[in-house]
Amino acid sequence: MSKIKKIMAREILDGRAYPSLEVVIFLENGLSAKASAPSGIYYNTFEPKELRDEVLKNSSTPGVLRAIEVVEKVIAPALKGRDASAQEEIDDLLIALDGTEDKSHLGVNTIFAVSIACARAAAKAQKMELFSYLREYFNLPVSKKFPKPIFTMFNGGLYADTSLDFQEYLLLAREESVRENIILGREVYQSLGRVLRENGFDSDTGTEGGYAPNLDSSIQALEMIRAAAINSGYSMAKDFSLGIDLGASLFFDNKEDKYIFAADHQLLSRDNLTGIYQEWFLSQGVDYLEDPLGEERFSDWRELTASIGDRVIVAGDDLFASQSDRLRQGLKEKAANAMVIKPVQTGTLSEAVECVKLAKKYGYQVIISARGGETNDDFIADFSVAVGANWLKSGAPARGERVAKYNRLLEIEILCQENLQK
Numbered sequence: 001m002s003k004i005k006k007i008m009a010r011e012i013l014d015g016r017a018y019p020s021l022e023v024v025i026f027l028e029n030g031l032s033a034k035a036s037a038p039s040g041i042y043y044n045t046f047e048p049k050e051l052r053d054e055v056l057k058n059s060s061t062p063g064v065l066r067a068i069e070v071v072e073k074v075i076a077p078a079l080k081g082r083d084a085s086a087q088e089e090i091d092d093l094l095i096a097l098d099g100t101e102d103k104s105h106l107g108v109n110t111i112f113a114v115s116i117a118c119a120r121a122a123a124k125a126q127k128m129e130l131f132s133y134l135r136e137y138f139n140l141p142v143s144k145k146f147p148k149p150i151f152t153m154f155n156g157g158l159y160a161d162t163s164l165d166f167q168e169y170l171l172l173a174r175e176e177s178v179r180e181n182i183i184l185g186r187e188v189y190q191s192l193g194r195v196l197r198e199n200g201f202d203s204d205t206g207t208e209g210g211y212a213p214n215l216d217s218s219i220q221a222l223e224m225i226r227a228a229a230i231n232s233g234y235s236m237a238k239d240f241s242l243g244i245d246l247g248a249s250l251f252f253d254n255k256e257d258k259y260i261f262a263a264d265h266q267l268l269s270r271d272n273l274t275g276i277y278q279e280w281f282l283s284q285g286v287d288y289l290e291d292p293l294g295e296e297r298f299s300d301w302r303e304l305t306a307s308i309g310d311r312v313i314v315a316g317d318d319l320f321a322s323q324s325d326r327l328r329q330g331l332k333e334k335a336a337n338a339m340v341i342k343p344v345q346t347g348t349l350s351e352a353v354e355c356v357k358l359a360k361k362y363g364y365q366v367i368i369s370a371r372g373g374e375t376n377d378d379f380i381a382d383f384s385v386a387v388g389a390n391w392l393k394s395g396a397p398a399r400g401e402r403v404a405k406y407n408r409l410l411e412i413e414i415l416c417q418e419n420l421q422k
Contacts, residue, residue: 155206209396243288
């Protein structure tokens with residue numbers, strides 16, 4: 001048995017030195033496991049307002065001490081003595097303890113950290129790797145292919161203090177093995193840094209580790225990534241392709257019903273914008289567009305998907321917010337052909353699995369993604385392998401909290417190869 005003896009929580013720092021939460025589960029058999037939750041790009045929304053600490057003297061950011069109190073005084077007593085391997089029962093209890101539609105009472109990040117820590121503890125108790133345990137527990141099919149990484153090369157928008165309008169300019173690795181893909185991402189990223197420095201641009205980085213120079217346009221950013229990849233000996237389409245996480249809701253003007261591109265000096269209608277997307281696909285090798293339109297514009301998404309969805313991955317992140325009910329609306333509208341799932345946004349591990357199952361049932365590609373304000377927790381690597389995701393999107397091949405996920409993916413590949421040889 002793997003009964004829970006004690007649960008404690010503590011404040012840690014995320015990759016930007018903002019406060020985040022770590023939860024530790026202690027079992028009666030002496031084993032323990034921990035999990036931490038990313039705080040998101042908006043660190044002030046790590047927990048609902050009522051759970052944020054007062055800003056301390058000489059500090060500009062609230063802590064998570066109230067969230068710690070919720071874990072230790074509300075959640076811990078309710079879970080004490082329960083079997084950590086009864087994941088769905090634990091998740092149902094966490095949802096019931098919260099009692100709100102959006103998990104705003106206990107906090108979605110708090111609930112998620114507890115849920116994941118329980119799964120890790122149960123896996124340890126059964127002497128299993130987490131990805132194997134998740135497959136077995138949720139009766140998930142074993143995929144012969146590993147998730148391919150989507151690497152951030154440039155950061156813009158809210159993710160960097162730069163002129164670039166869009167959040168991420170991406171490199172999609174298309175090699176056969178995890179190791180080959182990681183090498184590709186590292187070499188192109190390092191080559192891009194050299195290109196920037198040689199041409200007099202800054203090579204400092206944004207929130208997710210992507211470079212954050214002031215460039216003239218988005219086209220220039222794409223051209224530089226492509227050049228860095230080709231200079232590294234890789235071939236377009238065969239070894240890699242390009243993508244953009246636009247985060248379009250951030251630059252959509254509801255009043256004007258137009259999209260505002262400051263860097264490119266353009267004010268565009270939906271039709272103008274979708275025309276540009278098609279041009280980018282043809283001329284720049286872009287075959288991945290994430291959040292290309294406003295998150296409430298389902299009919300616009302439907303038209304874009306019908307237009308380019310046979311050639312381009314049209315991925316919904318803000319559109320779906322990792323929620324099954326939003327996905328169902330998208331399925332009804334035939335909006336997008338891929339779903340970005342940030343497990344922490346679902347609230348519990350069980351809900352994250354159900355969300356993936358729904359997306360895959362209807363043929364959507366699945367991208368398991370990290371968040372802004374990540375910690376070194378590498379859970380999403382195990383999760384992406386367990387659910388057979390198409391892609392893993394953790395940021396740049398740089399910064400400890402980003403690389404932790406890619407390193408774990410490498411480790412899982414080796415573990416699977418060793419098991420095949422036994």
